[in-house]
Amino acid sequence: MAKTLHELHFELVGQDAQLDVDKEHAETWIKGFRRELENTDVGLFYFAGHGVQIRDVNYLLPVDANPTRESDAESQFLDANWVMQQMQEVKPKLGLLIFDATSATTSDNGIYRKQ
Secondary structure (H helix, E strand, O other): OHHHHHHOOOOOHHHOOOOOOOHHHHHHHHHHHHHHHOOOOEEEEEEEEEEEEEOOEEEEEOOOOOOOOHHHHHHHOEEHHHHHHHHHHHOOOEEEEEEEEEEOEEOOOOOEEOO
């Protein structure tokens, strides 16, 4: 996907695909994405990975997520609404968010597992 976007003249934050990113680096990268949006008319955020919905909130799961209970979501996952807010605050003429995420599931004890 990164190669295709680059061929379509999209600039990639960090100049390349961000793969297997932990939460700290994801937040840093998304803030960098927001800064880059201030200088452009079109913004595209593409996420491929795992996601989960908890109490009507959609989360993206970084690679270091290791929750043991539902209440771990806010501290270990990335709130998809926060990602959207980063783009909305800058107000590009066109903003696209693509979440290509497989759904994580819960086990009988409520622990979230990536499939």
